[in-house]
Amino acid sequence: MGSLRLLLRALLVAVVAALAGGLAHSARAQPPGQNLLVNPNFDWPAQTNGDVCAIGWQKDNAITPHGWIAYWTCKNSEEQNQDQINRAPEFRVMTVDIAAYRVRSYPTSASFFNFWSLNRSAGLYQMVSGIRPGTRLRFSFWANLLTTNSSELPLSSSRQPGGLQVRACIQTLGRVIFRPDVNDPTTVCGAWIRPYDTWGEAWVEATAAAETIAVVIDSTAEYPVVHNDVYVDDASLVVVGSAPPTPTPLPASAAPAAPAGNTPAVVVKMPTANVRAAPSFSAAILASVPQGSTFPVRAYTPDRQWWQIEYGGQLAFMHQSVVDLNPAAQAALGIQGNNAPTPTPALPTPAPATPSQPPQVVANTGSARLNLRAAPRPDARIVAKVPNGTPLDVLGRSADRKWWRVSYPSAPGGVVWVMAQYVLPNAAAEQVPPGQ
Secondary structure: OHHHHHHHHHHHHHHHHHHOOOOOEEOOOOOOOOOOOOOOOOOOOEEEEEOOOOOOOEEEEEEEEOOOEEEEOOOOHHHOOOOOEOOOOEEEEEEHHHHHHHOOOOOEEEEEEEEEEEOOOEEEEEEEEOOOOOOEEEEEEEEEEEEEOOOOOOOOOOOOOOOOEEEEEEEOOOOOEOEOOOOOOOEEEOOOEOOEOOOEEEEEEEEOOOOOEEEEEEEEOOOOEEEEEEEEEEEEEEEEEOOOOOOEEOOHHHOOOOOHHHOOEEEEOOOEEEEEOOOOOOOOEEEEEEOOOEEEEEEEOOOOOEEEEEEOOEEEEEEHHHEEEOHHHHHHOOEOOOOOEOOEOOEOOOOOOOOOOOOEEEEOOOOOOEEEEOOOOOOOOEEEEEOOOOEEEEEEEOOOOOEEEEEOOOOHHHEEEEEHHHEEEOHHHHOOOOOO
8 A cells, every 4th residue: 555655646746747847848949039948937827846855755845836847955874964954945936925026027936945054056947848959048047045144124135144146057968867967067057146135147058969958047055044045037048049050961872881891980089089969069078088989970060070970879979170081981972081072062172170279268258257266166266357258278177177277377377277167168178188
């Protein structure tokens, strides 16, 4: 009887999750400017969510507007007796009747909060399908934060705040297992914002790597204070860049059914090379592979800059600057010598590669300035700040790929660190091995 009860409860939670938007909705057509989200204004009706830390059970105080799913960080074994760390927040729908200044667009907003506690990563997410891989997306929302260690009315974030902050993220592969993993390298997050007792916009841009992606409203706090409350409203997911052209297939005579030695393929010629989900340097990196790795090639982009390959049972892309074509691929495409096309009208000679170009990253911070830090830590001393678009020469990158070591002559020793999520690397920088 107990097992049957648990099964029925699990089925109920699955139905509730589907009603709340746990199943990805389809974006279908993606014209620029059209909001692709379900319930972007966090309106009624509301739904109760399942417990992400006790799968199959319902969390009665996790109530979210339809289309949005609650998530939070579960306690690890060391935190079980630490009530103030990673306690599950409560989720509610805020209305103008309760607190009009915590609602941006009439009549409701979404809210989640901790009392005398904090959660390292908690918020809301929504799955969106029907996206063409390679499409550039912009996700944004408005947030209003209350963080104070006082219960004195009127409540104000100026009274010993707990360091509460929020950011916008896009999981480019739609990879969500029970809850989003904001530390996954295929999750792209924007800058943290702290709009205390006012409304501020958080946003991020990323390139879709699959037909289904997830948008994530992420929050964290530094201290467990009386109130760590987040209110969100007016979210948007829009297309800001079209997907790259459909790759041109190899000639039928070059099908990989040929003997192994005659299969058209690319061979990695650099010490390491990135395998990407789409033909773009901003696309998610699926893997970094060593020199000599060989992959069957299926197609190429019209400009011959990207080769579509088979990797791990799926289609992926590698840039022409990091691979050579094997003889079978050269023969199939009428190429004389490695990667040098014959002078035919249909296949013009591409511009020669420029291997002498130094590895650089460019600040990609929108209207903000990029922090140059003394060490690869988010709490390290800020040495200087540079405007968006500033190029910086790369000296190395951290082993976890989250930081770039760059040259800055005005800094002590001429070296500083920048966060990878706030810069764009060029092709030469992409080949810098991690850990150097």
